Amino acid sequence: MSLQMSSSAVQATSRPLVELEDFSLWRQNRSVLDGLSFTLPKGQNLALVGESGAGKSTIGLALMGLLQSQGVKMAGRARFDGQDLVSLNARAWNGLRGRRLGMIFQDAGAALDPCFTIGHHLAFPLRRLLGLSSRQATERALALLESVGINDAKARLKAYPHELSGGMQQRVMIGIALACEPDLLIADEPTSALDVTIQAQIVRLIQDRVRMQGASCIFVLHDLALASQACERIVVLYAGQVMEAGLAEVVLGRSRHPYTQALKSCVIELDTAALEPPPGAAPSLDRMPSGCRFAPRCPRASERCTAEKPPLQGTEAHQIACWHPG
Amino acid sequence: MTALLFELLDVEKSYELRGGGAAFRPGPKRRLRALDGVRLTVARGDSVALVGESGSGKSTLLRVLMGLTSPTDGRALYGGQDVTQLKGERRAAFQREVAMVYQDARGSLNPRLPVLDLIAEPIRHHKLRAGPAVRDRVLELLDQVGLPAATLKRYPSQLSGGQVRRVAIARALASEPLTIVADEAVSGLDVSTQAQLLNLLVELQRRMGLTLIFITHDLGVASFLCDQIAVMYLGRIVETGPTRAILERPAHPYTQALLNAQPRFFAPIAQPLQGEIPSPIDLPPGCRFAGRCPRAVPACREDDPALMPSGQGRAVACIRPLTAAA
Ligand SMILES: Nc1ncnc2c1ncn2[C@@H]1O[C@H](COP(=O)(O)OP(=O)(O)OP(=O)(O)O)[C@@H](O)[C@H]1O
Ligand SMILES: Nc1ncnc2c1ncn2[C@@H]1O[C@H](COP(=O)(O)OP(=O)(O)OP(=O)(O)O)[C@@H](O)[C@H]1O
Ligand code: SF4
Ligand SMILES: [Mg+2]
Ligand SMILES: [Mg+2]
Numbered sequence: 001m002s003l004q005m006s007s008s009a010v011q012a013t014s015r016p017l018v019e020l021e022d023f024s025l026w027r028q029n030r031s032v033l034d035g036l037s038f039t040l041p042k043g044q045n046l047a048l049v050g051e052s053g054a055g056k057s058t059i060g061l062a063l064m065g066l067l068q069s070q071g072v073k074m075a076g077r078a079r080f081d082g083q084d085l086v087s088l089n090a091r092a093w094n095g096l097r098g099r100r101l102g103m104i105f106q107d108a109g110a111a112l113d114p115c116f117t118i119g120h121h122l123a124f125p126l127r128r129l130l131g132l133s134s135r136q137a138t139e140r141a142l143a144l145l146e147s148v149g150i151n152d153a154k155a156r157l158k159a160y161p162h163e164l165s166g167g168m169q170q171r172v173m174i175g176i177a178l179a180c181e182p183d184l185l186i187a188d189e190p191t192s193a194l195d196v197t198i199q200a201q202i203v204r205l206i207q208d209r210v211r212m213q214g215a216s217c218i219f220v221l222h223d224l225a226l227a228s229q230a231c232e233r234i235v236v237l238y239a240g241q242v243m244e245a246g247l248a249e250v251v252l253g254r255s256r257h258p259y260t261q262a263l264k265s266c267v268i269e270l271d272t273a274a275l276e277p278p279p280g281a282a283p284s285l286d287r288m289p290s291g292c293r294f295a296p297r298c299p300r301a302s303e304r305c306t307a308e309k310p311p312l313q314g315t316e317a318h319q320i321a322c323w324h325p326g
Numbered sequence: 327m328t329a330l331l332f333e334l335l336d337v338e339k340s341y342e343l344r345g346g347g348a349a350f351r352p353g354p355k356r357r358l359r360a361l362d363g364v365r366l367t368v369a370r371g372d373s374v375a376l377v378g379e380s381g382s383g384k385s386t387l388l389r390v391l392m393g394l395t396s397p398t399d400g401r402a403l404y405g406g407q408d409v410t411q412l413k414g415e416r417r418a419a420f421q422r423e424v425a426m427v428y429q430d431a432r433g434s435l436n437p438r439l440p441v442l443d444l445i446a447e448p449i450r451h452h453k454l455r456a457g458p459a460v461r462d463r464v465l466e467l468l469d470q471v472g473l474p475a476a477t478l479k480r481y482p483s484q485l486s487g488g489q490v491r492r493v494a495i496a497r498a499l500a501s502e503p504l505t506i507v508a509d510e511a512v513s514g515l516d517v518s519t520q521a522q523l524l525n526l527l528v529e530l531q532r533r534m535g536l537t538l539i540f541i542t543h544d545l546g547v548a549s550f551l552c553d554q555i556a557v558m559y560l561g562r563i564v565e566t567g568p569t570r571a572i573l574e575r576p577a578h579p580y581t582q583a584l585l586n587a588q589p590r591f592f593a594p595i596a597q598p599l600q601g602e603i604p605s606p607i608d609l610p611p612g613c614r615f616a617g618r619c620p621r622a623v624p625a626c627r628e629d630d631p632a633l634m635p636s637g638q639g640r641a642v643a644c645i646r647p648l649t650a651a652a
Contacts, residue, residue, distance in 0.1 A: 049516070050516060051516050051518060051519065052486055052487070052488025052489060052491075052492070052515055052516050052519045053485075053486045053488065053489055054516075057486060057487065106487040106514070107430070107432045107433075107487060109429075109430040109432070109433050110430065110432050110433055149603070151603045151604065151605045151606075152605035152606070152607055152608075155343060155356070155605075155607060159343075163341070164381075165380055165381040165384075165385060166380075166385065166429045166430065166509075166510065167380025167381060168380060168381055171380075188487075189487065189514050192510075192513045192514040192543075193380070193429065193510060193513060193514075193543070194380050194543065195377070195378060195379050195380050195543050195584065195587075196543060196545075196584055196587040196588055196589070196596075197379070197583055197584060197587045197596075197598060197599055198379070198380050199543075199587070199589075200587045200595050200596040200597075200598050201598040203595055204595055204598065207595070222514065222515060222516050222517060222520075223589055224517065224591070225588075225589035225590055225591045226589035228591045228592050229589055229590070229591075229592070229593060229594065229595050230595065248592075249592065252591065252592075253591075253592065262518060263516070263517055263518055266517035266518045266520070266521040267517055268517070268520070268521070268524070268544065268546035268547060268550055269546050270545060270546055270549050270573055270588075271549075272546060272549075272550055275521040275524060275525055275550070276521070277518040277519075277521035277522045277525070278518055281469075281472040281473065281474060282472075282474075283474070284474035284475075284476040284477070285476075286476050287474075287476070
């Protein structure tokens with residue numbers, strides 16, 4: 001194979017790393033994710049964007065096998081490297097989680113155990129999953145902390161989580177997720193507590209790894225500009241459904257869905273004087289509208305929109321679920 | 327003259343670190359200076375944004391300001407009185423007048439209480455409503471932060487990250503405070519929810535003269551919400567003054583670096599600053615930013631620049647500022 005081969009050619013020859021097909025999830029019989037379909041080719045990054053409560057973290061947790069509990073029901077297909085995740089048993093999950101799948105959790109502070117030092121948090125997975133000796137693990141841990149831009153890493157290994165700033169805790173979580181070099185990294189708001197200079201550094205670090213190891217990353221991002229910079233593909237979610245998906249330059253550059261357009265109009269810039277968010281709030285899980293879930297807040301909604309759910313239609317490059325795309 | 331609400335007078339806050347371990351230099355106890363000579367005054371009705379490097383001491387500054395921790399040196403005053411010494415009625419007034427939103431929203435909420443009780447607690451505590459009016463007020467607050475009424479019965483563990491953050495904001499608003507001190511209150515929220523909350527805060531500013539002290543990483547949020555800005559780097563305020571003026575013509579090279587690193591649609595991710603971030607434990611002589619500063623000259627590594635007024639309400643700590651604010 002020639003190195004010059006374009007990335008689209010690679011896509012054609014290898015199967016996607018992640019493939020969701022009509023994937024749905026219920027908690028206590030309430031629909032949280034409804035008929036999601038999207039694919040992520042190997043070596044690419046994808047951003048999940050959308051309203052708070054839309055189900056972004058739920059997708060991440062489901063892909064990590066962390067929702068295999070009572071009260072949660074799943075349907076449809078979710079494949080990782082060709083393997084169906086919906087029917088996977090606990091044993092098989094343990095082989096994937098931490099080794100091939102890594103996750104940076106949204107609430108970094110809550111994800112770190114206050115009783116253990118940072119060094120312990122970092123070294124533990126290295127020893128257990130990669131079988132490193134305690135000295136090797138400490139050395140790797142040190143290198144990882146430095147790679148996420150934490151100064152005085154040696155002293156920080158002995159610190160407890162509460163002794164680090166919020167952004168440092170978040171970077172420790174990133175170090176832990178990167179430790180075992182997963183094939184798929186799920187980064188849930190990885191940089192929301194970081195200043196923009198460190199954010200740029202971290203996103204570049206993740207991008208470099210993706211390029212070097214042919215790994216992929218699913219980011220959950222609220223910063224649409226950052227999503228356009230960091231990811232090839234974008235999936236816009238609203239109330240558990242895909243509204244618009246495809247290539248970043250199309251979905252964010254030439255958005256056609258009223259919800260994506262509303263999101264873009266809420267992006268705040270240095271000279272923003274007024275903000276006009278869409279009226280109302282996202283529906284609650286108990287009271288999902290039956291047609292298009294965005295209809296109650298949509299400026300273009302018609303009778304058909306409230307009666308009939310619009311299907312997700314289009315090509316790999318651009319899919320839209322809307323009766324009246326702009 | 328407007329009365330000063332908060333005053334930080336040359337505040338220093340340092341933490342003793344655990345020494346020991348063969349890898350560490352023996353000798354005197356190591357101290358980490360989280361804040362070093364910080365001066366800040368906030369008058370009633372002011373809105374101040376705190377921005378800066380992760381770990382630069384922003385959260386520590388708020389903790390000192392709120393009297394949650396005493397400064398190692400210097401003084402923190404509220405209405406002219408030492409904030410850690412407020413007693414009786416003055417203490418009660420302070421608790422009533424000032425509400426805080428913590429950086430770790432999930433960690434700041436009691437996981438055993440449903441949302442109704444979490445938000446009702448300050449209402450009952452300050453006797454702002456009684457009987458069924460309490461519940462009505464909670465519903466009103468939920469609506470203001472864009473959460474449906476069904477949220478009342480949920481526990482924090484059943485809510486998404488952004489929903490928890492909005493509950494924390496509703497709780498802060500519940501005591502009808504005159505001042506809101508917020509640590510990353512809107513980070514990690516989707517842009518439309520963020521826009522809704524920012525509009526709410528601006529309205530409270532206009533209607534009730536709410537005072538705001540707001541940590542944010544988003545310079546757009548800082549400029550939308552706050553008239554004043556203070557940029558922090560490694561325990562110091564390095565630039566301060568009117569937000570618009572500073573973001574239009576930054577004087578400190580670190581402020582400029584922050585502006586350069588702001589995400590921009592479809593642009594390549596900003597080149598991170600080169601050079602070492604010094605450890606707050608072993609601070610080098612001279613300017614703390616010198617190691618990463620593109621404008622540094624040898625003198626920068628010798629003299630520690632103090633925060634000096636530069637006219638028009640601005641001040642900068644740099645011997646080679648970018649713009650001499652004429
Ligand atoms: N343990 C739980 N039990 C019941 N419902 C839950 C639970 N966790 C989450 N939910 C609900 O599922 C929906 C999706 O939540 P999820 O955390 O995936 O949202 P999100 O898109 O990540 O939002 P955010 O941007 O606010 O983090 C929300 O309505 C949330 O309230
Ligand atoms: N209890 C503590 N013990 C020891 N060090 C501490 C403690 N609390 C904070 N620090 C240190 O003080 C410095 C400033 O922390 P602070 O939390 O104020 O930063 P911050 O500016 O809020 O950062 P971020 O944006 O990442 O939240 C950091 O180096 C942190 O590790
Ligand atoms: S389907 Fe109708 S309601 Fe839904 S986004 Fe399109 S126009 Fe709006
Ligand atoms: Mg989430
Ligand atoms: Mg902080």
